[in-house]
Structure formats: C-alpha cells, structure tokens
Amino acid sequence: MCPTVIEELHSMTGGDQVKVQLPYKKRALRQYAPLLVATIGLPGRGKSLLAHRLSRYLNFIGETTKILDISEYRRKHVTKYSSHEMFRADNLPAYRIRQQSFREALEDSAKWLKEPGHSVAILDGPNVSRSQRQEIYDLISGELGFRVMFIECVCENPSILEQNFKDILKYSVDYRDMAAKDALTDLTYKMAHYKAQYESPTLGSELELPCPTVKLLEGGYGGLVAHGINGVKECKILSYISVPKPTQQVLYFSRHGESEFNVTGRIGGDAPLSPRGRLYAQALAKHVQSLNIPSLQVWTSTLKRTKATAAGIQAPQQHLPELDEIYSGDCESLTYEELAAHFPRELALRDCEKLRYRYPQGESYLDVMKRLQSVLFQMESESNILTISHQAVLRCVLGYFLDTEPEEVPYVHVPLHTIIKLTLHGHSYRMETVKMPIECVDTNRAKPTNCSISRTSDDALLTLPAHYDSVASLTSCP
Amino acid sequence: MCPTVIEELHSMTGGDQVKVQLPYKKRALRQYAPLLVATIGLPGRGKSLLAHRLSRYLNFIGETTKILDISEYRRKHVTKYSSHEMFRADNLPAYRIRQQSFREALEDSAKWLKEPGHSVAILDGPNVSRSQRQEIYDLISGELGFRVMFIECVCENPSILEQNFKDILKYSVDYRDMAAKDALTDLTYKMAHYKAQYESPTLGSELELPCPTVKLLEGGYGGLVAHGINGVKECKILSYISVPKPTQQVLYFSRHGESEFNVTGRIGGDAPLSPRGRLYAQALAKHVQSLNIPSLQVWTSTLKRTKATAAGIQAPQQHLPELDEIYSGDCESLTYEELAAHFPRELALRDCEKLRYRYPQGESYLDVMKRLQSVLFQMESESNILTISHQAVLRCVLGYFLDTEPEEVPYVHVPLHTIIKLTLHGHSYRMETVKMPIECVDTNRAKPTNCSISRTSDDALLTLPAHYDSVASLTSCP
Numbered sequence: 001m002c003p004t005v006i007e008e009l010h011s012m013t014g015g016d017q018v019k020v021q022l023p024y025k026k027r028a029l030r031q032y033a034p035l036l037v038a039t040i041g042l043p044g045r046g047k048s049l050l051a052h053r054l055s056r057y058l059n060f061i062g063e064t065t066k067i068l069d070i071s072e073y074r075r076k077h078v079t080k081y082s083s084h085e086m087f088r089a090d091n092l093p094a095y096r097i098r099q100q101s102f103r104e105a106l107e108d109s110a111k112w113l114k115e116p117g118h119s120v121a122i123l124d125g126p127n128v129s130r131s132q133r134q135e136i137y138d139l140i141s142g143e144l145g146f147r148v149m150f151i152e153c154v155c156e157n158p159s160i161l162e163q164n165f166k167d168i169l170k171y172s173v174d175y176r177d178m179a180a181k182d183a184l185t186d187l188t189y190k191m192a193h194y195k196a197q198y199e200s201p202t203l204g205s206e207l208e209l210p211c212p213t214v215k216l217l218e219g220g221y222g223g224l225v226a227h228g229i230n231g232v233k234e235c236k237i238l239s240y241i242s243v244p245k246p247t248q249q250v251l252y253f254s255r256h257g258e259s260e261f262n263v264t265g266r267i268g269g270d271a272p273l274s275p276r277g278r279l280y281a282q283a284l285a286k287h288v289q290s291l292n293i294p295s296l297q298v299w300t301s302t303l304k305r306t307k308a309t310a311a312g313i314q315a316p317q318q319h320l321p322e323l324d325e326i327y328s329g330d331c332e333s334l335t336y337e338e339l340a341a342h343f344p345r346e347l348a349l350r351d352c353e354k355l356r357y358r359y360p361q362g363e364s365y366l367d368v369m370k371r372l373q374s375v376l377f378q379m380e381s382e383s384n385i386l387t388i389s390h391q392a393v394l395r396c397v398l399g400y401f402l403d404t405e406p407e408e409v410p411y412v413h414v415p416l417h418t419i420i421k422l423t424l425h426g427h428s429y430r431m432e433t434v435k436m437p438i439e440c441v442d443t444n445r446a447k448p449t450n451c452s453i454s455r456t457s458d459d460a461l462l463t464l465p466a467h468y469d470s471v472a473s474l475t476s477c478p
Numbered sequence: 479m480c481p482t483v484i485e486e487l488h489s490m491t492g493g494d495q496v497k498v499q500l501p502y503k504k505r506a507l508r509q510y511a512p513l514l515v516a517t518i519g520l521p522g523r524g525k526s527l528l529a530h531r532l533s534r535y536l537n538f539i540g541e542t543t544k545i546l547d548i549s550e551y552r553r554k555h556v557t558k559y560s561s562h563e564m565f566r567a568d569n570l571p572a573y574r575i576r577q578q579s580f581r582e583a584l585e586d587s588a589k590w591l592k593e594p595g596h597s598v599a600i601l602d603g604p605n606v607s608r609s610q611r612q613e614i615y616d617l618i619s620g621e622l623g624f625r626v627m628f629i630e631c632v633c634e635n636p637s638i639l640e641q642n643f644k645d646i647l648k649y650s651v652d653y654r655d656m657a658a659k660d661a662l663t664d665l666t667y668k669m670a671h672y673k674a675q676y677e678s679p680t681l682g683s684e685l686e687l688p689c690p691t692v693k694l695l696e697g698g699y700g701g702l703v704a705h706g707i708n709g710v711k712e713c714k715i716l717s718y719i720s721v722p723k724p725t726q727q728v729l730y731f732s733r734h735g736e737s738e739f740n741v742t743g744r745i746g747g748d749a750p751l752s753p754r755g756r757l758y759a760q761a762l763a764k765h766v767q768s769l770n771i772p773s774l775q776v777w778t779s780t781l782k783r784t785k786a787t788a789a790g791i792q793a794p795q796q797h798l799p800e801l802d803e804i805y806s807g808d809c810e811s812l813t814y815e816e817l818a819a820h821f822p823r824e825l826a827l828r829d830c831e832k833l834r835y836r837y838p839q840g841e842s843y844l845d846v847m848k849r850l851q852s853v854l855f856q857m858e859s860e861s862n863i864l865t866i867s868h869q870a871v872l873r874c875v876l877g878y879f880l881d882t883e884p885e886e887v888p889y890v891h892v893p894l895h896t897i898i899k900l901t902l903h904g905h906s907y908r909m910e911t912v913k914m915p916i917e918c919v920d921t922n923r924a925k926p927t928n929c930s931i932s933r934t935s936d937d938a939l940l941t942l943p944a945h946y947d948s949v950a951s952l953t954s955c956p
Contacts, residue, residue: 230721243707
C-alpha cells in the first residue's frame with residue numbers, strides 16, 4: 001500500500017540539498033489508536049467494493065490504510081478454486097483452511113497496525129460467525145489495545161444482488177476459468193453455505209461486542225443502523241459509508257483548452273482560451289455529443305478557460321471554486337523563466353518537495369487535495385459527470401481515483417486537448433484517453449535532477465518543455 | 479448569530495490600509511444548497527441541547543448556522559406561560575397560536591437560508607405531525623429548492639429522561655415562576671398532549687419524505703438509524719450527532735506556567751518553565767487535587783512547558799500535538815521588538831487580520847482552529863478533562879465553547895496562572911476562573927489602532943504589555 005500524505009508528512013525530513021520548513025510538518029493530526037475495520041456479510045453484498053472505496057478515501061485524508069482480503073489468503077493455500085464445497089460448514093479440511101486464512105489475515109492486520117504511522121486495517125471477508133468476531137476483538141482490542149469497528153453489509157434487494165452477482169462472475173479470480181452458468185450455480189451454493197453459518201452481530205439494539213457496529217442496508221440505499229459510534233476515524237467512516245455510491249460508474253475529465261497563458265508559458269491567472277483552445281472546445285462538445293451520455297452533468301472551475309471550454313456542451317453545468325487551479329500566490333501569472341530569475345529559492349524548494357510546497361501566499365498540492373475532498377465525495381456518489389478543470393487539480397482528482405502514491409500526484413501526466421474516461425472495473429478504476437487532433441503546447445515539466453537552491457537558472461529550466469518561446473508565434477494560427 | 483469564519487473569508491476584502499492576499503480567500507468551500515434541519519420529538523428528548531451543540535459545531539467548521547426555536551415564537555404571542563393546556567390537541571385557540579408560531583419560525587428559517595453566505599437553519603421544535611413536516615418540506619425543498627433533513631430524538635430510558643426533565647425545570651423560561659412540583663406535573667401533562675399528537679416519520683425503512691432522516695435513540699447512547707443520507711453537510715451532521723455527548727459536563731483549562739520565553743517576551747519555541755512557572759505547576763497540582771474531580775484526565779500539548787505544568791497532577795495524561803501553540807514559522811522565538819524591527823510588514827499584516835494571518839512557513843488562527851477540530855470533537859463527548867495548553871490554542875478552544883465570534887477569537891483573554899472552568903448550563907457553557915496567587919508576566923497584546931505597513935516601530939509596539947523588559951530581572955526570583 002502507498003504511504004499516505006500524513007505519513008509522508010511525518011517521515012519527511014527535508015531534501016538532501018534543501019531543508020524545507022513547512023507548516024503542519026510537526027502538526028499532523030495525532031495518530032489516535034489504530035483501528036481495525038472488519039466487514040461482515042454474505043457473498044455479493046458489496047463488502048469488497050466498500051473496502052476498496054473506504055481504503056481509497058481514508059488514505060486520501062491521511063489515515064494510512066491497508067486492506068487484508070481473507071479470500072486472497074485462502075488462495076495461497078488452495079491456488080486453484082474448485083467449487084463451493086470449500087465453504088460447507090461440515091467440510092472439515094476446508095473449514096480448517098478457511099480458519100487458517102482468516103487468522104493469517106487477522107494477524108497481518110495486527111502487524112500492519114503495529115507499524116508506526118499506520119492507521120487503519122480493513123479485514124475484508126464474510127466474518128459471519130460470532131467466534132470469529134470475538135477472536136478479532138480479543139486480539140485487536142484486548143491484546144493490543146487498538147480499536148475495532150464492524151460494518152455489516154445486508155442486502156436482499158433482488159436487482160442490487162443480481163448486479164453484484166454479475167460483477168463477481170465477471171471479476172472474481174475464483175470464477176475466471178469457469179463457464180458462466182456453472183459459476184452462477186456455484187456462487188448460489190456458496191451463498192447458501194454462508195447463510196447457514198451466518199450470525200448477525202446486532203439483535204435489536206443489543207450489541208454483540210462493545211465496539212462501533214454499523215449495519216448497512218441494501219448497499220446504503222436502504223439506510224443504515226449504527227451503534228456505539230465513537231472516535232474521530234469511526235465518525236469519518238460512518239459519514240463516508242452513509243452515502244450510497246453506484247456500482248456501475250463512468251466519469252469523464254478534461255483540462256480546459258489551451259489558454260493564452262499556456263501559449264506564453266505563464267502559470268495561474270485567468271486568461272481566455274487561445275485560438276487553438278477554442279477549437280478544442282468545439283471538438284470536445286462535438287465528441288461529447290456523439291457519446292450520448294445519459295444524464296450528463298458538466299462541472300467546471302470558476303475560471304474563464306474552463307467555462308469557455310464547456311460552453312458548447314449540451315448539459316447542465318456547475319462552476320465550482322474547488323475545481324480552480326492551484327493558487328500560486330505571489331507567483332501567479334509568471335513564466336518559469338521569470339520564476340527561475342526572480343524566485344530561484346522558491347522554485348528550488350518546490351522542485352524538492354512538490355507535494356507539500358506552498359507558494360508564498362498561495363497553495364500547495366496538499367492544500368488542493370484538502371479543498372477537493374467535498375467535490376470528490378459528491379463525484380464518487382454519481383456517474384456520468386464531465387469535469388473540466390486544470391492540470392494540478394486533475395492530477396489530484398485522477399490520483400485519487402487511480403490510487404496514485406501522494407508523492408507522484410504532482411507528476412501525473414494530464415495533457416491538454418485530451419478526454420479522460422474512468423470506468424469502475426470491479427474494485428478499481430480503468431482509464432482510457434482520447435487525444436483530440438488539435439495541436440497544443442506541452443505544459444508538463446518533469447522534476448529536474450538538480451533541486452539545489454544554488455543551481456543555475458539553466459539547470460532549473462532543464463526540464464521545461466521546449467515549446468514556450470518556440471510556439472509563441474503560433475498564437476495567431478486559426 | 480455570529481458570522482462564520484468561512485463567511486468572513488468570503489466577505490473579507492482586506493484592511494483599509496493593507497491589502498492582504500491570503501490563500502483560501504477565494505477558495506472557500508462551495509456553498510452547497512442551504513439546508514434546513516428540523517428536529518422531531520417529545521419534550522425532554524434533548525432536542526434543544528442537540529440543536530445548540532450542532533449549531534456551535536457547524537459555525538466552527540464554517541457552515542453559518544442559526545437556530546429558530548419555535549417555543550420562543552410562541553412566547554411572543556403568549557408572553558406569560560400558564561399551563562400545559564396550551565398544548566392540548568383540542569384547545570383550538572392555543573393550537574392556532576402554536577401553528578402560527580411554527581409558521582413564523584419556518585418562514586424566518588427560509589429568510590435566513592436565502593441570505594447569501596448562510597448555510598444551515600435549525601428549526602428547533604417538536605414538529606410531531608406529518609402535516610407540519612410536509613409544510614416544512616414543501617416550502618424549503620419544493621418552493622425554494624433548498625435541502626431538508628430531519629432528526630428525530632427518541633428516548634425512553636428513564637434515567638436519561640429524569641435528568642432531561644430536571645434540566646427543563648431548571649432552565650426553561652416557562653417554569654421560571656412555577657413551584658417545582660407544579661412544574662413537574664405540568665411538564666408531564668404537556669408531554670402526554672404531545673404524545674397524543676405524535677406521528678413518527680420513520681416506519682421501518684419507509685421514509686415519509688424524500689430527504690435525509692435520522693432517528694437518534696436515547697440521546698445517541700442507543701445508536702441511530704439513518705435513511706437517505708446525501709450531501710456533504712448532512713454527512714457531517716450525521717457524523718457529529720452519532721457520538722453521544724454528556725448532558726452534565728465540566729471542563730477545566732489552563733495555560734502552562736510562565737515560561738522562560740514568556741519572561742523575555744519571545745513567542746513560540748519550546749522553552750522550559752521559569753521559576754515562577756514551576757511554582758504555578760505546584761500550586762495547580764495542589765488545587766486540582768483539592769477539587770477531587772472524579773475520573774480526571776489531563777491533556778497537554780507535546781511541548782516542555784505544558785508537560786512540566788501538568789507533571790505533578792495525579793491523573794492519566796495525554797500529550798497531543800494538536801494542542802501545541804500556534805506555529806509562527808520564520809518568526810519562532812522572536813520578541814515583538816524583533817518582529818517590529820525585522821518583520822514590520824508581517825507584524826502589520828497580522829495586526830490587520832489576526833484570525834486569517836498565516837506566519838511565513840507557519841500557521842494562522844484559522845489553521846489552528848482546523849487542527850483542533852478532532853480534539854474538540856473528543857473533548858465534547860467527555861467530562862472532567864483538564865486541558866493544559868497555550869494562549870492561541872486556548873483562545874480557539876474557549877472561543878468554541880463560548881460561541882465567540884471568529885474575529886474576536888484571537889483577542890480572547892487567557893491570562894497565565896489562571897484555572898478556567900466551563901460548566902454546561904442548559905444549552906450553553908458558563909465560565910469561572912480561579913487566579914492563582916503567583917506572579918507572572920502579562921502576554922496579552924491588544925490590537926493596535928495603527929495597523930498600517932508604514933507605521934513606526936513605536937506604533938507597532940504601543941499595546942505591548944510593559945512587562946517584557948522590565949520584569950526580565952525577576953527570573954531569578956524563587
């Protein structure tokens with residue numbers, strides 16, 4: 001698992017060449033006691049998708065989280081899945097393997113939580129028996145003094161179940177080599193075996209164990225019942241899972257068309273589109289129309305260049321300030337050449353620690369990630385949104401959905417004049433891109449090798465794409 | 479109601495003399511559609527305390543919130559409360575007054591929500607009938623396109639009810655002039671009348687209206703049932719109310735004893751206590767012991783001076799980085815005289831906008847408020863905590879509990895060598911202070927009249943307490 005930004009903040013000791021002193025470095029949120037979240041539920045109740053989404057969210061907000069998937073441990077012992085017989089209560093050899101897998105996953109959860117800086121482990125599995133839950137509680141809470149939270153996924157809605165089953169047959173490793181019809185029969189038996197062993201942790205309002213327990217109904221669409229909630233992490237988890245999220249999801253993204261500032265190599269500002277940027281806006285509208293996306297919504301920033309890019313698209317539009325480009329404060333509207341000449345120290349500090357570096361009177365990537373939280377939260381619970389925003393912002397947004405390591409987020413490649421499509425595929429997102437055939441400058445400046453404050457201007461500008469000066473003459477093209 | 483920090487951020491246009499350019503100014507969270515939260519429940523179910531706590535929390539996190547208390551509207555029509563007859567379903571003239579009061583409160587909620595920058599209105603009342611809830615929904619959602627959320631408070635736990643009833647008899651305006659016994663009888667009848675009119679909004683998982691609805695059981699101690707949650711604000715509210723908070727609560731606070739930096743007038747740093755500071759630590763421990771506080775916990779920052787101040791107190795101690803003093807970045811360990819000499823612009827900017835001003839590479843009061851959220855969240859759900867922290871941090875903490883206007887938070891008076899006690903009194907907190915008889919410097923610098931960048935050093939230091947140089951010689955006292 002990737003380290004979270006907060007963990008990074010903790011471990012950060014400054015670059016080799018430059019000592020960066022940033023706020024929050026020593027002020028990161030106290031690591032409250034580590035938390036084990038255990039799922040409970042029959043197959044096909046959306047536990048694993050929930051675990052993956054929760055993990056993505058927690059890592060993004062700085063709670064270093066890892067999923068321990070019990071079925072993956074089982075597959076280490078039984079590399080080739082044969083049939084549902086594996087899950088019969090009276091199949092003693094199989095039961096032993098399942099118990100062993102459960103214990104290994106639990107022990108690895110404990111190991112993970114004991115590591116400094118680690119915050120949450122998600123034990124993803126059915127955990128249908130009381131004795132298993134007691135074992136979880138005894139180890140994590142009793143022995144280690146950490147926290148435990150249970151999330152029970154209950155679902156009897158036939159259409160949700162049908163979709164979940166389809167997804168299992170499509171994405172599960174177990175059914176990769178089985179004919180569809182056989183797989184469905186097998187899954188039905190498997191579920192029946194688990195049903196026979198199922199003991200719900202909540203009876204009325206009586207809690208089985210003294211720890212937060214949430215019963216999530218119909219994938220969240222039927223509401224939830226929560227007991228014994230306490231702790232900051234647990235509250236955040238409750239809040240996150242309380243809003244149902246689609247199991248089928250497609251999201252579209254694009255940067256604004258090339259702007260006049262892009263052409264002259266300036267950062268920030270609120271410049272209009274260049275002539276080529278206006279061509280992209282037309283091409284984008286045409287392309288989007290051809291896709292016939294049902295209930296399409298368009299979200300843009302509040303800046304001219306994203307609004308102009310979206311203008312021709314036939315769909316409801318919202319302009320959100322959270323989607324505005326990273327604010328470069330005193331450095332707004334400068335070129336990299338000017339930065340290198342007038343703010344050489346700032347540029348070196350930024351190259352050294354691009355994720356955490358905050359422009360004087362401006363923002364850092366971490367600041368942008370923070371202000372994006374509420375938008376991502378809304379975005380995750382919808383489908384068919386086209387977000388038209390900016391390079392740094394889309395790096396953060398794509399970084400979120402693609403589980404990018406925080407340190408890599410400021411270097412995610414998001415070229416101009418390109419439509420990006422994310423499709424939920426099992427538990428993760430798949431990315432496709434469509435490059436529109438309209439020329440534009442390249443704005444992607446790779447991390448220079450030399451990040452020293454004493455480097456020359458030439459060294460600082462070594463990775464700057466060769467376009468800025470050379471293409472400035474192209475602004476008059478159609 | 480006081481404007482929230484976010485609203486302030488929005489409306490902030492810079493001082494008269496200095497144009498302050500700060501990050502987030504134009505980046506504040508999007509004002510998602512305004513939200514009306516309506517309580518539902520019989521008398522004595524903790525609705526009003528919940529409303530006040532929720533309002534305090536929402537205002538602190540930047541959601542400008544106002545409570546509209548239906549009973550206050552009723553008191554405008556019937557200034558002198560006579561008896562429970564007011565609440566009988568078959569008392570038609572009284573019913574008309576109650577309905578009118580409900581409508582006036584509802585209309586004022588709508589008015590409040592329509593104002594730019596306002597975020598949440600809490601309609602505090604029984605709202606026991608379906609027709610009332612339909613009326614709320616039709617106006618707020620149907621006509622205005624805003625959002626509605628219901629919170630039903632259900633409680634049948636005799637000991638919680640008894641305590642709530644005691645609180646009503648003690649704090650309610652209606653019973654101020656009634657003998658205790660008569661008041662209890664009257665309240666019992668009043669409750670019976672409401673019970674006869676009560677229609678719960680949730681039957682199984684069937685929602686009466688298509689909006690988020692939470693049923694809070696036994697003041698939260700019995701868990702909750704939530705349906706139809708969506709929206710960022712609603713999620714935050716769910717998260718906040720999911721953790722039960724005590725109805726009887728006492729919290730203690732103190733700054734660290736006088737430090738060596740206090741004596742020499744330096745800010746920040748991690749200096750040890752001065753000799754007088756050590757005397758305060760002894761006196762504090764003795765005083766706290768004499769109070770015999772049950773299950774006392776001590777929370778300090780991670781800095782030497784708070785740990786040393788707490789060292790003699792017989793109670794479990796936790797050292798939390800969130801309680802560390804505001805981080806003054808490049809200005810750490812300087813005196814105000816040095817600040818005025820070497821950072822005159824920074825000092826002027828800070829005097830101009832003390833709430834939002836962020837030290838170079840350091841923090842602002844707003845940053846501190848943000849990092850305190852999780853600690854406040856924990857603090858609010860406990861009692862008998864003694865928090866030993868620092869001037870700026872305690873200004874924020876006390877500002878929270880005492881509903882201080884954000885702009886005033888950086889000027890809250892928190893003297894050294896003083897124990898502060900907050901007691902929950904009805905819906906608000908009462909403050910008492912005990913000044914220990916141990917001399918110390920004064921560190922409270924009032925806002926100067928002249929905040930211009932071009933002011934003289936003398937003008938900048940005009941409100942600096944006259945102690946720093948003059949008392950420096952006292953460091954050798956016992």
